[in-house]
Amino acid sequence: MLTEKKHTEPNQFRIAVIGSGPAGISAAISAAAIGMEVDWYDKESRPGGKLNDYHQLFPDREFADLVLDDFTGKADSIRIKKHFGTTITRIESANGQNVLYSNTEVVGRCDSVIVATGFDFFDARIKEEFGYGIYDHVITSPDLEKILKTGHDQLKKGGIAPESMAFVHCVGSRDQQIGINYCSRLCCITGIKQAIEIRELFPSCKVYNFYIDIRAFGSGYEELYRQAQEKYNIHFIRGRVSEASENQQNRIVVKAEDTLMARPLKVTVDWLVLLVGMVPSCTQVSVNQAQCSDPETGFYQLQNPFAGSGLEKPGIFSAGACGGPMSIPEAAASGRSAAIEAWQYLTSR
Amino acid sequence: MSGKNFGFVIKAGRQIDIDVTDSTLADDIALEVGAWRACISCGSCVATCPAGISFRSELPTLNRAFQHNVELPTLKSCFLCGKCQLVCPRGIPTRYLSILIMQKLQSRKNVAEGIPSV
Ligand SMILES: Cc1cc2nc3c(=O)[nH]c(=O)nc-3n(C[C@H](O)[C@H](O)[C@H](O)COP(=O)(O)OP(=O)(O)OC[C@H]3O[C@@H](n4cnc5c(N)ncnc54)[C@H](O)[C@@H]3O)c2cc1C
Ligand code: SF4
Ligand code: SF4
Ligand code: SF4
Numbered sequence: 001m002l003t004e005k006k007h008t009e010p011n012q013f014r015i016a017v018i019g020s021g022p023a024g025i026s027a028a029i030s031a032a033a034i035g036m037e038v039d040w041y042d043k044e045s046r047p048g049g050k051l052n053d054y055h056q057l058f059p060d061r062e063f064a065d066l067v068l069d070d071f072t073g074k075a076d077s078i079r080i081k082k083h084f085g086t087t088i089t090r091i092e093s094a095n096g097q098n099v100l101y102s103n104t105e106v107v108g109r110c111d112s113v114i115v116a117t118g119f120d121f122f123d124a125r126i127k128e129e130f131g132y133g134i135y136d137h138v139i140t141s142p143d144l145e146k147i148l149k150t151g152h153d154q155l156k157k158g159g160i161a162p163e164s165m166a167f168v169h170c171v172g173s174r175d176q177q178i179g180i181n182y183c184s185r186l187c188c189i190t191g192i193k194q195a196i197e198i199r200e201l202f203p204s205c206k207v208y209n210f211y212i213d214i215r216a217f218g219s220g221y222e223e224l225y226r227q228a229q230e231k232y233n234i235h236f237i238r239g240r241v242s243e244a245s246e247n248q249q250n251r252i253v254v255k256a257e258d259t260l261m262a263r264p265l266k267v268t269v270d271w272l273v274l275l276v277g278m279v280p281s282c283t284q285v286s287v288n289q290a291q292c293s294d295p296e297t298g299f300y301q302l303q304n305p306f307a308g309s310g311l312e313k314p315g316i317f318s319a320g321a322c323g324g325p326m327s328i329p330e331a332a333a334s335g336r337s338a339a340i341e342a343w344q345y346l347t348s349r
Numbered sequence: 350m351s352g353k354n355f356g357f358v359i360k361a362g363r364q365i366d367i368d369v370t371d372s373t374l375a376d377d378i379a380l381e382v383g384a385w386r387a388c389i390s391c392g393s394c395v396a397t398c399p400a401g402i403s404f405r406s407e408l409p410t411l412n413r414a415f416q417h418n419v420e421l422p423t424l425k426s427c428f429l430c431g432k433c434q435l436v437c438p439r440g441i442p443t444r445y446l447s448i449l450i451m452q453k454l455q456s457r458k459n460v461a462e463g464i465p466s467v
Contacts, residue, residue: 206372208367226387226439229386229387229388230383230384230386230387231383233376233379233386235412235413237413238390258365258409258413258414260390260405260406260409261365261406261409261410261414263363263364263365263414264363264364264365265364265365265366265367265413266364266365266366266367266368267366267367267368268367268368
């Protein structure tokens with residue numbers, strides 16, 4: 001018996017990509033390369049997500065702007081229709097058709113959706129003991145990234161380079177007190193990279209990193225850690241900072257236990273940098289009124305992580321850090337993978 | 350000289366105060382052996398040393414708790430067998446460091462006491 005082979009042209013499918021960070025960009029580029037028609041949304045007016053605010057990327061210190069230009073250049077395709085400045089709040093999915101809403105307004109219809117809504121930085125004010133939002137010289141890692149990008153002179157006081165600086169690891173991660181038990185994976189290497197940048201900019205500035213464990217898992221990360229110790233003489237002190245306070249000279253006094261020496265420790269620094277973790281985005285999109293998130297972490301929960309990036313509802317896929325902490329190369333890879341999975345879903349249903 | 354017995358003693362503070370740490374010796378050593386800062390405190394060297402010497406704790410002491418002309422007495426019993434160096438996963442030349450640190454400490458002491466160096 002002859003079975004008629006279903007003939008499918010890619011351009012008969014419309015796919016929506018929500019988010020334009022590294023994951024969303026890669027998903028849009030790949031979906032367009034397959035030949036599908038792409039509707040691309042972001043709540044911001046320009047693409048790039050967090051990449052817009054970074055200075056240099058670990059582990060190789062590429063300039064974030066160049067990486068972003070390279071990404072967005074490839075996304076200039078006639079198949080990609082950009083709808084920037086549009087926040088998607090929910091998806092209604094029925095009978096293989098998806099309707100996208102921005103609050104009550106219908107903004108699009110499509111056959112498949114890739115959500116790539118990313119993550120938020122942990123709000124460091126919640127950990128009051130570190131003094132963020134209370135003392136001017138306590139900042140977060142994304143704050144420092146912006147300072148490095150827009151001019152490191154902002155770190156000087158009255159034209160004088162800082163004498164010392166400390167970084168606190170695991171702020172808003174691995175902390176039962178605030179109900180966040182997971183590791184954000186990238187803050188260790190961010191702290192290592194930023195510490196190196198500070199040592200390069202201000203060679204006389206002493207730098208202390210207070211850590212619980214150093215988790216430098218990615219390729220090139222351990223090598224950067226070793227360089228930080230050996231070449232840049234950054235002091236890695238195992239112990240969690242218990243409190244930070246300001247002295248009369250507006251410097252920050254940091255207290256911790258040096259757990260390797262089993263002695264309490266004190267150091268005064270000009271700046272305290274909190275390596276904040278990654279938390280689920282507050283603009284995560286719901287599907288048929290459900291959040292689709294992991295009850296433990298709040299990030300999107302994949303239906304079967306071994307099989308792919310599909311969420312519970314068929315035809316809806318997750319890409320990037322909205323599914324949990326990941327690096328830019330990982331987010332980009334998951335965007336490409338989601339595009340192929342969407343194509344497979346559409347041609348086999 | 351023994352003081353009055355009040356039934357309790359006041360111990361010297363145990364806090365490491367990095368603000369008053371003397372880092373000149375550490376910096377001096379790093380000029381010769383940069384790798385020594387790469388210690389990850391794994392403890393292999395201590396576990397293997399027949400003389401019970403702990404580079405694991407001497408290195409961080411030098412790095413952040415060293416105060417001017419304080420001695421590192423445990424190093425004195427090192428007999429330079431080199432076992433610690435064989436097991437160090439970070440490739441730190443601990444045996445050589447042992448010699449170097451003692452030499453630097455001695456010459457500082459000499460300077461302090463006005464003894465000319467040879
Ligand atoms: C301090 C810090 C430094 C880092 N440095 C590096 C580094 O050097 N190298 C590296 O590999 N990784 C780095 N990372 C990790 C990196 O930030 C992430 O891997 C990357 O941003 C994830 O990309 P994404 O596309 O998943 O999410 P995001 O970059 O968060 O992008 C999400 C996009 O979705 C949009 N969006 C969200 N909700 C909606 C909605 N409802 N509707 C429409 N649009 C929406 C947002 O506006 C945003 O543009 C760092 C992380 C931190 C915390
Ligand atoms: S990556 Fe490092 S700093 Fe970040 S949560 Fe994990 S252990 Fe803590
Ligand atoms: S060289 Fe010295 S410190 Fe090293 S194992 Fe031998 S005795 Fe111990
Ligand atoms: S074996 Fe090497 S890395 Fe381990 S504690 Fe000793 S000196 Fe440090």
